[in-house]
Amino acid sequence: MYLVLFLIFGGLCVAGALNLLLQHHPINSALSLIVVMTSLAVLYLLLGAEFLAAAQVIVYSGAIMVLFTFVIMLLNAGVEERTHGSKAAYIVGFPGAAALLGILVYIFLKQKDHLGGAKLGGYLVTTHDLSSVLFRDLLLPFEVTSVLILVAILGAVALARKEH
Amino acid sequence: MIPIAYYLILSAILFSIGVAAFLIKRNIISIFMSIELMLNAVNLTFVAFAHRWHQVNGQIFVFFVMVVAAAEAAVGLAIIIALFRTRGTLNVDQVDLMKL
Numbered sequence: 001m002y003l004v005l006f007l008i009f010g011g012l013c014v015a016g017a018l019n020l021l022l023q024h025h026p027i028n029s030a031l032s033l034i035v036v037m038t039s040l041a042v043l044y045l046l047l048g049a050e051f052l053a054a055a056q057v058i059v060y061s062g063a064i065m066v067l068f069t070f071v072i073m074l075l076n077a078g079v080e081e082r083t084h085g086s087k088a089a090y091i092v093g094f095p096g097a098a099a100l101l102g103i104l105v106y107i108f109l110k111q112k113d114h115l116g117g118a119k120l121g122g123y124l125v126t127t128h129d130l131s132s133v134l135f136r137d138l139l140l141p142f143e144v145t146s147v148l149i150l151v152a153i154l155g156a157v158a159l160a161r162k163e164h
Numbered sequence: 165m166i167p168i169a170y171y172l173i174l175s176a177i178l179f180s181i182g183v184a185a186f187l188i189k190r191n192i193i194s195i196f197m198s199i200e201l202m203l204n205a206v207n208l209t210f211v212a213f214a215h216r217w218h219q220v221n222g223q224i225f226v227f228f229v230m231v232v233a234a235a236e237a238a239v240g241l242a243i244i245i246a247l248f249r250t251r252g253t254l255n256v257d258q259v260d261l262m263k264l
Contacts (some may be wrong), residue, residue: 002165003166006166006170007170010170010174011238013178014177014178014181014223015175015183016172016177017181017185017201018167018181018183019182020181020184020194020197020198020201021184021188021198026191026193026194026197029194029197030191030193030197031199031201033192033201036178036201036204037204038203040207043171043174043208043211044208044211047171047212047215048210048212048215049211049215049223049226050213051227052223052227052230055227055230056230057189059234060200060204060233061229062187063234064200064233064237065236067241068193068196068197068237068239068241071193071241071244074245075193075217075244075245075248075254077191077193077214077254080189080190080191080194080255081190081193081241081255084263089187089188089240090188092187093183093184093188094184094188096183096184097180097181097183097184097187097244098180100176100179100180100183101176101177102181103177103263104172104173104179105173105176105182108169108172108173108176109173109260111169112167112169114168114196115168115169116167116168116216117165117167117168117215118165118166118167118171118212118215120178121165122165122215123215123218124197124221125214125220129220130220130223130224130227133220134188134222134227135223135225136182138224141228142165142246143203145228145231145232148235149231149234149235150233151235151236152234152236153208153239154237155239155242156238156242157242159239159242159246160242160245160246162249
């Protein structure tokens with residue numbers, strides 16, 4: 001059962017990511033990225049991270065991707081043009097990414113027995129556990145992040161404003 | 165019960181696709197989306213290791229990555245809008261000068 005769920009949503013993730021890579025229109029890439037992020041939320045649930053699964057749907061597939069699709073539609077982004085610069089990227093891009101994948105998969109398969117396994121319900125982090133660590137031990141980083149968000153909002157407004 | 169290594173391999177696949185998309189895409193918004201894909205792949209690694217070692221801190225890290233990614237997306241898209249206003253293009257090959 002666990003393996004079936006993992007295979008379904010892991011397969012959806014990979015399919016969405018490949019679709020992002022192969023599509024030429026940014027809006028198609030954005031929609032396939034939403035598929036990837038939502039299936040990742042299910043994988044987080046399988047790993048016992050219930051709060052993160054909810055936050056993934058709300059923050060990533062909700063807020064961030066809505067912002068992306070909004071900007072794509074606002075700028076009326078069309079189909080990508082192929083230019084000379086992308087040839088070098090083809091030569092370096094695919095072999096480089098394949099080499100990275102090969103090395104990582106080799107290491108993970110070699111260390112497979114040391115890494116152990118995941119069971120359904122084997123380890124569950126409730127929102128209560130997460131918040132007690134976040135608001136007791138890590139209160140200062142949390143507050144600093146809120147300042148970061150404030151600065152980011154001000155920066156975004158200042159950058160996107162029309163100059164007079 | 166499935167090995168944690170499978171999650172890590174899935175994460176490696178997603179990260180590699182993100183790297184390839186980052187290098188191959190020519191549209192600046194698509195490049196930005198492949199960065200988000202790489203961030204998501206790394207988040208999956210954090211959650212998998214949090215499960216393996218029974219540590220909450222791994223998930224806290226993912227929470228902070230999400231917050232910073234949201235801030236980054238807001239600022240990055242504002243920069244893209246400002247870029248489009250001044251250059252009138254989203255193709256990165258045509259944006260290769262620091263000044264107009």
